[in-house]
Amino acid sequence: MIVGAIGCPGSGKTTELVRRATLRAHERGVGLLALDPGRTPALANLPHYSEAQAFVQAVRGAFAAVETDRAENLFAAILSVGNLVVVLDESRWYASAHSMPQSLRRVLRIHRALGVDLYFTTQHVADAAQELWAVTDVLLVFRTLSPRARDYLRREFGVARDPVDLERGEFIELRMGLGI
Numbered sequence: 072m073i074v075g076a077i078g079c080p081g082s083g084k085t086t087e088l089v090r091r092a093t094l095r096a097h098e099r100g101v102g103l104l105a106l107d108p109g110r111t112p113a114l115a116n117l118p119h120y121s122e123a124q125a126f127v128q129a130v131r132g133a134f135a136a137v138e139t140d141r142a143e144n145l146f147a148a149i150l151s152v153g154n155l156v157v158v159l160d161e162s163r164w165y166a167s168a169h170s171m172p173q174s175l176r177r178v179l180r181i182h183r184a185l186g187v188d189l190y191f192t193t194q195h196v197a198d199a200a201q202e203l204w205a206v207t208d209v210l211l212v213f214r215t216l217s218p219r220a221r222d223y224l225r226r227e228f229g230v231a232r233d234p235v236d237l238e239r240g241e242f243i244e245l246r247m248g249l250g251i
Contacts, residue, residue, distance in 0.1 A: 078213025
């Protein structure tokens, strides 16, 4: 399953995705890996590793966050572990509209076969790669201030309620994919 969340800073998107990802990891009995470039408060209680390889070697089936790593190595490590729930906070660092590691493309293509669930956040629709949007099963729309992003959400995803009016933690949930 791939779940995305879009919203402005402070809208509650990371908190909600971490909550959902944690529940999913417990439900499946697998580990959770959060890619945390900004040391997000919602991930503060997880052990942190400086490299994905350290996570892979140290713990299988544990909950952890990775602060920094070369993206290609990071997703190659995810491919090697499989059976994992992954949180990409601020996905533009890993899957931007301008570049995406080949290993992440592979994860997106075969995530179901690998047993990888992916949860990602972005502040703006244009920040995330099209390949990521194409395989998203569920989209959570939090408070979004950009008129261009709100227009895109209305046009492309059929968001009827204007997300500028949403309070912190409030969101619109859209079922997008066939794999749920």
